[in-house]
Amino acid sequence: MARKNAFYAQSGGVTAVINASACGVLQTARQHSDRIAKVFAGRNGIIGALTEDLIDTSVESEAAIAALKHTPGAAFGSCRYKLGSIHEHRAQYERLIEVFRAHDIGFFFYNGGGDSQDTTHKVSQISAELGEPIVCAGIPKTVDNDLAITDCSPGFGSAAKYLATSLREAAFDLAAMSRTSTQVFVLEVMGRHAGWTTAACALAAEHEGDAPHVLLLPEVAFNVVRFLAKVTDAFKRYGHCVIAVSEGVKTPDGQFLSAGSEDAFGHAQLGGVASLITSLISAKLGLKCHWAVPDYLQRSARHIASEIDVEQAYAVGRAAVEYAIAGRNAVMPAIRRLSDTPYRWDIIEAPLSAVANKEKLLPPDFISADGFGITEAARRYLAPLIVGEAYPPYRSGLPDYAKLEKVAVGKKLTRAFDFQE
């Protein structure tokens, strides 16, 4: 088999562990230097490929590559950019193949969510069609945990651990203050459509009365009367009430409770629902509220990453390279759960066609009968994903995160390409 270069890029919202997947890709590629010459990373995801803005990872030290395993963010830059349909935006795909041909790229690894798996799938199709076959593998990543086939998505476990820990800590705070100060605390959680991250907050509760007392999931239509009754009941029982609300919670007619603008993908850009919920509670129940919106903190909190999540993120990166050099094309390494207790898992091969553009919501049997909590089945699913601490090294009291050299690969094409066309 010919020795070729590989392309690797990161896409979509970052996670605490997407760089652990990068570490898995790069370390495994270096172990297979007979098949993979160099790995070129796209600067800012697929845009780096379109604009021939490539980073030569071969000049990064072994230590720097190893440090990616404990570094949040996306080391090579990510993007919110979705390729159009092959039919309408053929020039984009032809450009990708032109760049890949110029740099002798025979392997394509794209690390992202459902949209990115779709892109990977299309690159695989078009490269074959254009007679320049590139072996393509998707690598799963999303804090939203909404990818199909894979039992869980790398990034989710760490966000879940951060959220459950933070909620438990804030609940200790609230419980201490509620006699004379704040009585209700609302934590706003990322997740447009799927309630996995909000559901994970429930792991903070171990005993009757433990916070959170109310979850507002995007899968359950918001009913103001039932919600206020639930809050009132919790407050009467426990003297305070902790609520985790998904930014994506919707009215009965399917509108986001908190209207906002749109992101580059045409996805709703949310935020502010915690403030809205507290205003409602203050006005209707007369309770004093505080709210928190961790926003990016929840998807970047490498300092409290889940050890299982880090291991799985690394494993899918490694498996993607191993699949590719075995000639497996248009696949994504997926995590398969073998048992809950003890938690056991392995990696299996999922066809990209089965993953692309799918969205996995919380199943009905994971949501409690009243819609404000999770079931034991959900708890059995969620609990193993936050287990283990994988602390980064610290220097001067702060996590010592890697910054790479990011040396650009010399351009070989003369034509520029406007990806925003």
Added chain:
Amino acid sequence: MARKNAFYAQSGGVTAVINASACGVLQTARQHSDRIAKVFAGRNGIIGALTEDLIDTSVESEAAIAALKHTPGAAFGSCRYKLGSIHEHRAQYERLIEVFRAHDIGFFFYNGGGDSQDTTHKVSQISAELGEPIVCAGIPKTVDNDLAITDCSPGFGSAAKYLATSLREAAFDLAAMSRTSTQVFVLEVMGRHAGWTTAACALAAEHEGDAPHVLLLPEVAFNVVRFLAKVTDAFKRYGHCVIAVSEGVKTPDGQFLSAGSEDAFGHAQLGGVASLITSLISAKLGLKCHWAVPDYLQRSARHIASEIDVEQAYAVGRAAVEYAIAGRNAVMPAIRRLSDTPYRWDIIEAPLSAVANKEKLLPPDFISADGFGITEAARRYLAPLIVGEAYPPYRSGLPDYAKLEKVAVGKKLTRAFDFQE
């Protein structure tokens, strides 16, 4: 000397380490059982004394007391409740003495901020005046770091470590996304009047260009034109801009930028300034922004507490008991800095009269010339306070925080007391 019981209570907003002070008090008191019979904790601070709602700490196990050192919140409950002046609210003070006499209390330990040191001071005065002398010691605590005399306040170092870490992590996120998505990130930081916590965010930056790029401190009047120019400049230089804004930032005429309601002490209850700042940037500069408000998360984040902070919190609790049994009255253990590098400190005795109701703001020489950053002097002061990790134990992937038995002491008085009168 007679053997007496002691009263201990926690007051004001909690911190990640106020229970470490409680641990210092309780363990040290147990070592001096010849002088201190039992420690009764006030349930919800001084309100527990007024309402004779006392917790018998002597029934808590050694393990439970030890676990306080790694548990956030306020284990016995805190309060936002300030005693009135002795002149106008004499009944409150007489009630305290009545309760203390009934329970044979000869020592009073109050763990809080400037208001609490004032309360402690008054209890000391009135007890002597009423012929029932109680040895009183304040124990410093506040994430705001605004207490006088003491070089720093227990609770601050952990909030500072949490904030600088979180900001660094979110900045990695932003840097990865800014090519096609969010360009500006705003972190809203607690602190009504003093900018210590906001200043601490600057520790996240090590090199030119590192986040945060702009601080909005409550000590510096907000100037919209200069602020927008600063953001524009940072965005041009680095391709993104990270801002840490104090909830207490004020207009040139001294009004809070974000108006809000008031808390039980008549302090302004703030929040929402991050959203206001991002609206301004979006409207005037056309940049895409995200914002985060960690709220209680920042003062409860025991999972990323500063080891130095935990040690100091414990030490002031221990010293308060040692001062009291040595007969030192109306004092507060204060932290004295002996050197910056290596960081060395000890505990000295501060008279409550010098601490009560004082507020220590950022000194002018800690604020950079343009008002949007900190100086090297500030960095030398702040840096040692976040050093060292003091991880709590974990169980099932979450911090294993202590919950106490909190057995009530039998009431000895027949008269109830309405503290809200």
